[in-house]
Amino acid sequence: MQGNAACAEGALAAGCRFFGGYPITPSTEIAEAMARRLPKAGGVFISMEDELASIAAVIGAAWTGTRAMTATSGPGFSLMMENIGYAAMTETPCVIVNIQRGGPSTGQPTRAAQGDMLQCRFGSHGDYSTIALTPNSVQEMFDLTAKAFDLADRYRVPTFVMSDEIVGHMRERVTIPDAVEAGRPRPLAEGALPFEGGDDGIPGFAPFGSGRAVHVSGLTHDERGYPDTTDPEAHDRLVRRLVAKVESARRDIADYEAVNPDAETVFVTYGPPSRTVEQVMRDRPDESIGHLRLRVVWPFPEFALKVFPNARTFLMPELNMGQMVREVQRHVDQPVISIPKIGGELHTPTELVRALEAYR
Amino acid sequence: MIAPDWFRDDRLPHIYCTGCGNGTVINCTLAAVEEMGWKRDETVFVSGIGCSSRAPGYILTDSLHTTHGRALAFATGVKMARPDLHVVVFTGDGDLAAIGGNHFIHACRRNVDMTVICMNNHIYGMTGGQGSPTTPAGAISTTTPYGMSEPAFDLAELAVAAGANYVARWTSYHVKELTKAVAAGLQTPGLAFIEARTQCPTNYGRHNKLRRVSDMIEHLRSHAILVQKHDRLVAEGKPIPEGAFTVGELVRRNRPAMGVQR
C-alpha cells in the first residue's frame, strides 16, 4: 500500500468522517482515497475552493463533534496558517497532514523535504503550541495518522502529521489492526464553562447541537468564550494555558526510540533520515553510536536527549537546511552537528558514514 | 417584535455605534428565525470578521466567529457534517466580497443549505472607514480621499449568477420586507443570500454628506427601486434614476442543493 493511502486508512480507522481538501502534489492521493472511501463510510468528502477554505471547513465540521482532517503540501500548508492559529486559539480538535515537498514557494512539487518543521510549530502569528508526528514508513503513516486524532481530541489542539514525499509515495506492506484506540474529548461538565481549563488546562468539549450555546471566537476570550480583547490579564491567562496544556504534557505525548544509550556519538532523527541511520547501524554494529528517533517532534521531548549521558556529539541529518537542530542545540551542552540535505533525496548510508568519520 | 431569550443578556453593552443599521438586521433575522419555530439548540450562527460578524456573539446559540472572509467555508463544514443543524451566516461587504469573494461564489455554486445575510454598509467599518468592493463610485472614504475610482460589486446579482437558490435585497429601512425575505430564505433549500444595505453613520455618512442617521436611511429609501419597477423601466427604454439600486426578490429557484437534511 502507498503511504498516502495508508494515511487515509489510518484516518478512517480512527473514525475520521469529514475531509475537506484541495489537490496538491504530493499529497493528492490522500484526498483521492478519502473521496472514494468516506461516502461509503457514512462520512463527507468535500473538495473546497482553496486551502484556506479546506482547513476552515474542517474546523467547522470539528465543532459538530465530527472527527475531521485535511491534507496538503508546501504552498497549501502556507495558505492554511491563519486558520491553524484559529484552531489553536479556539481549541478545535483537528488533524492536518502535510506531505512535505521542496520549498520555498512552488519549489519541487514531486520531491521530498522536511522544510516545514518550524512552520507547523510557529507558522501562525502569536503564541500557541501544537503537536506534530513524523512517520518514517507506510505502516507509521497508518499508525500515526490514527494516533493524531486521539491526541487532537485529548488535548483539544490542531495536530499535524508531518510526513514527506518519500513516505507519502512509497509502497510497503501494512498491517491494519482490527481496531485503533479512539478516545474522544472529555465532555463539558454540567456547570463548567466551555473554555475553562481545569487541572490539566484542557476544557471540556460541547460540540454544536448539544444545547450549551457555546460562542467560539478567535478573539481573545474569557472562560465563557466571550471576547475580552483589552484586558491584559485575560489574554495572559488564555495564551499561557494554550501553550501549557500541550507543553506540560510533553512526557505523555512523547513517542521515541533510543538505541545504544551508552553511545558517544548520537544521531537524532525524525522521518525518513532515521531509516538511513538504522541502515548504517545495521551495517556496522558499534555501541559507541547511538540513535534517538522521534515520532513526536512537537512538543519537543528534550528529556529524551538525556537518555545518552555519555554523548559527546549529536548528529542531525535532516531534509532541510537545519531546522530541528536548533531545538536540540538549546537543550544540550555538547556540540550538535547539522547534516542538512536538500534537493529531494534522502541521505545515503555512505553520506552518513562519511559524517560519522568526520565528526566522531 | 422578538423574544428576548435569543439574546445573551450578559454580553451587553454591544459594540455597535449609535445609529448603526446592524441591530435592525439582527432583529429582522431573529424575528424570521422565530417565525420558523427553530430551536436555539438546533441553530448555529457563523460569521467572519467585521462589525456585522460580531452579531453571533450576542445571540444565545452555538456560534462560530471565525477569520476574515472565511465564514462561508467554516459554515460549509458545519452544515455538511451536521445537516440537521440550521446554519445562518452573518457577514459584511468587506468580509464577503473582498477577502471572502472566492468562498462567496463557491458557496453559491455548491448551493449549501444555509442562509447568508450580508450587512452591506459600503465600507470597512471596524477598521475605521476604508473603501470596500461595494463603496459607490465617487464616494469618499479614508482610502478613497479623492472619491472611489473603482466600480462596485452588485452582491445580489453576483449570488444569482453564481447559483444560489434564493436571492433578495432590501435595506435597513425596509424592516418588514427584510424580515419576510429572511424567512423565505430560511425556508428555501440551498443557499439563500439576503443583502441588507445598512447605514454606517460613523464611518460612511460622516464623509459623504450624510451625517445624520435619518439622512442615511432616507438615502437608502429614496434610492431603492423595486426589481419589478426597474425591469419595467428597462423594458420601456426609460432611464434608471441616478444611484438607484434594486430591492426585492431577485431569484427563487430549486436547483440541486448540498447539505439538505433528508
Next chain:
Amino acid sequence: MRHEIRFSGYGGQGVLLSAVILGRAAALYDDKYAVQTQVYGPEARGGASMGQVVIDDEPILYPEVTEPDIFVIMSQQGFEKYGIRAGKDAVMLLDADLVRSRPDCRYYEIPATSEAKGTLGREIVANIVMIGALVTATGVVSREAIERAVLDSVPKGTEELNVKALKRGFELGERA
C-alpha cells in the same frame, strides 16, 4: 539478500505498474519485505518513466535504490537515462526491439513487445511478459507470488490474457 530492481520505459508501457506488481508479489505472497518507489513528475508522461523496488528477506531500513542489481529497460530513452550506468555485476533485461544500446553488464534480450503484439495480440501486456521473464531469469520472487500479484493488479476481464503473457515471459526468461 537485498535486491534493488529498477524498471524504466516510456510513459504508457506500464513500467510503474510492473514495479508495484513485483513489490506486491514479494511483500504479500513471498513473505519477504519490499519497498516500491518511483520518480514522479513530468517525466512520467511520455518521457522516460522509472519505478524501483527493494526486496529483502529482512526488514528494509534504507528504502531507496542506490545501485540496482537488476534492471528492466523497455525504451532507448529509459536506457540512456536510467540504465546506462548499470554496474558490472548487474543483470539487465531489455526489450530487444525497443532498446538499441547494450550495457557493459550481463544482459538478456527479451522480445516482449513483439511477443505481446504478435503471439498474444495485445501490445499492452508487454510489461507483463517482461515481468515473467524477470522472475525466471533472476528468481527474485516465486512464480506463484508473481502470478497472484498480477491477478490482483490487472483489470477484470483481462486476467486470462495477462496470465498467458506472464507464462510466455516465464519461458522467455528460462531460455535467456
